[in-house]
Amino acid sequence: MLNRIGRQRNVAAGQSLIWEGDDSLMVANVIEGVFKLATSTNAGREQIVGIVSQSDFIGRPFGAHSQSTVTALTDARVCVFMRSDFDAFAREHPELEHKLLQRTLAELDHARRWMLLLGQKSATERIASFLLEMSVKFADQSCATSAKAADTFTLPFGRQQVGEILGLTIETVSRQLAQLKADQVIDLPTRREIKILDRPRLVSLAG
Amino acid sequence: MLNRIGRQRNVAAGQSLIWEGDDSLMVANVIEGVFKLATSTNAGREQIVGIVSQSDFIGRPFGAHSQSTVTALTDARVCVFMRSDFDAFAREHPELEHKLLQRTLAELDHARRWMLLLGQKSATERIASFLLEMSVKFADQSCATSAKAADTFTLPFGRQQVGEILGLTIETVSRQLAQLKADQVIDLPTRREIKILDRPRLVSLAG
DNA sequence: CGTGGCATTGATGTGGCTCAACGATAGTGG
DNA sequence: CCACTATCGTTGAGCCACATCAATGCCACG
Numbered sequence: 001m002l003n004r005i006g007r008q009r010n011v012a013a014g015q016s017l018i019w020e021g022d023d024s025l026m027v028a029n030v031i032e033g034v035f036k037l038a039t040s041t042n043a044g045r046e047q048i049v050g051i052v053s054q055s056d057f058i059g060r061p062f063g064a065h066s067q068s069t070v071t072a073l074t075d076a077r078v079c080v081f082m083r084s085d086f087d088a089f090a091r092e093h094p095e096l097e098h099k100l101l102q103r104t105l106a107e108l109d110h111a112r113r114w115m116l117l118l119g120q121k122s123a124t125e126r127i128a129s130f131l132l133e134m135s136v137k138f139a140d141q142s143c144a145t146s147a148k149a150a151d152t153f154t155l156p157f158g159r160q161q162v163g164e165i166l167g168l169t170i171e172t173v174s175r176q177l178a179q180l181k182a183d184q185v186i187d188l189p190t191r192r193e194i195k196i197l198d199r200p201r202l203v204s205l206a207g
Numbered sequence: 208m209l210n211r212i213g214r215q216r217n218v219a220a221g222q223s224l225i226w227e228g229d230d231s232l233m234v235a236n237v238i239e240g241v242f243k244l245a246t247s248t249n250a251g252r253e254q255i256v257g258i259v260s261q262s263d264f265i266g267r268p269f270g271a272h273s274q275s276t277v278t279a280l281t282d283a284r285v286c287v288f289m290r291s292d293f294d295a296f297a298r299e300h301p302e303l304e305h306k307l308l309q310r311t312l313a314e315l316d317h318a319r320r321w322m323l324l325l326g327q328k329s330a331t332e333r334i335a336s337f338l339l340e341m342s343v344k345f346a347d348q349s350c351a352t353s354a355k356a357a358d359t360f361t362l363p364f365g366r367q368q369v370g371e372i373l374g375l376t377i378e379t380v381s382r383q384l385a386q387l388k389a390d391q392v393i394d395l396p397t398r399r400e401i402k403i404l405d406r407p408r409l410v411s412l413a414g
Numbered sequence: 415c416g417t418g419g420c421a422t423t424g425a426t427g428t429g430g431c432t433c434a435a436c437g438a439t440a441g442t443g444g
Numbered sequence: 445c446c447a448c449t450a451t452c453g454t455t456g457a458g459c460c461a462c463a464t465c466a467a468t469g470c471c472a473c474g
Contacts, residue, residue: 119374167326
């Protein structure tokens with residue numbers, strides 16, 4: 001079993017597991033918690049290029065440099081593998097490679113849809129798209145009907161990070177959210193909670 | 208051999224092989240020519256999410272809808288496979304899946320670096336990054352030292368498409384190129400040719 | 415020689431960034 | 445429990461980079 005070559009590890013919110021540019025030495029599976037994948041320009045501007053949570057895969061198998069920094073947004077637990085061990089194991093287990101391929105293809109599709117957002121969409125459209133996506137990803141577990149969008153959910157990040165995901169500044173994010181609230185499309189019970197009041201409207205705003 | 212289940216096919220410049228949203232019915236290998244992968248908003252704005260050429264892979268294996276339209280930018284020749292045939296073949300040939308996984312991982316890395324460009328970089332930085340990347344991808348074959356960047360090359364697309372790759376308008380692209388030419392960083396012998404005069408400068412402009 | 419599609423260039427507008435101040439919230443120590 | 449402070453979020457004013465709108469120029473084609 002794969003677990004024999006992996007070790008569980010706890011990661012505190014804010015800790016980074018992997019740094020951009022480093023040799024890829026480890027891969028991991030997320031058991032619980034949420035991570036961000038970020039890359040930055042020489043000038044220091046950051047772009048979040050992925051959000052990784054529950055049962056997602058972290059790291060870059062098969063010899064390469066890591067292209068992004070992986071940081072825990074919440075306290076998290078992961079199952080870590082030495083990359084070399086993992087690579088060897090994967091080569092001998094086509095089923096695993098197949099699963100990994102499926103995941104990677106799905107992530108590529110996702111990344112490309114995100115490129116459309118970053119390249120073409122207005123601030124309002126970006127926020128609307130973002131809220132809709134997060135409503136699927138972070139549906140509060142209370143609701144037993146899993147795997148479906150929820151209208152109330154809690155973001156695992158603050159405004160700064162929302163900005164980095166969407167390619168916007170913190171001020172623009174704040175203003176757009178305030179506007180959506182004023183328009184009764186959403187409600188913002190607390191800093192990190194979102195309540196969608198008018199989903200069809202939000203969908204149409206998403207472009 | 209894989210070729211037994213594939214058929215060669217010619218594609219004229221401008222023709223599309225696959226449409227966004229369609230069921231994924233075929234995959235293909237590019238033998239020669241260049242394709243673009245594009246997605247578009249409901250509003251009709253297009254974003255080019257990938258450029259595919261010589262020996263690259265086209266399509267989405269393993270049951271899913273195609274997320275982008277694949278269109279030939281030049282006359283091209285491809286080797287086409289029914290997706291179902293390909294899937295079955297791949298499942299029986301781990302080596303093929305492994306190669307595909309490697310490619311997909313590399314493309315994902317690439318897509319994420321592009322997200323940084325689209326989310327954070329200025330028009331000048333985008334153009335500079337773009338030119339540097341294209342100088343690797345489309346190095347004119349004349350130069351025997353293959354697989355290296357060339358300082359003169361020919362783009363397979365016009366200004367409109369450059370804009371769609373970079374998330375800029377055609378006018379901005381034109382002005383930025385004009386500026387780089389005025390600054391003696393590049394030369395523009397014809398509409399589609401680029402000559403890099405001062406590569407270090409271009410690198411520093413790329414952010 | 416015209417005609418049509420691309421590219422360039424100029425003038426103007428505007429969405430989102432920047433800069434700055436203020437307000438809210440959560441954590442800390444008295 | 446409450447003041448104290450650090451952090452985060454909101455709000456406002458002004459500006460600038462890029463988009464938009466509008467001519468004009470440049471080839472390639474019949």
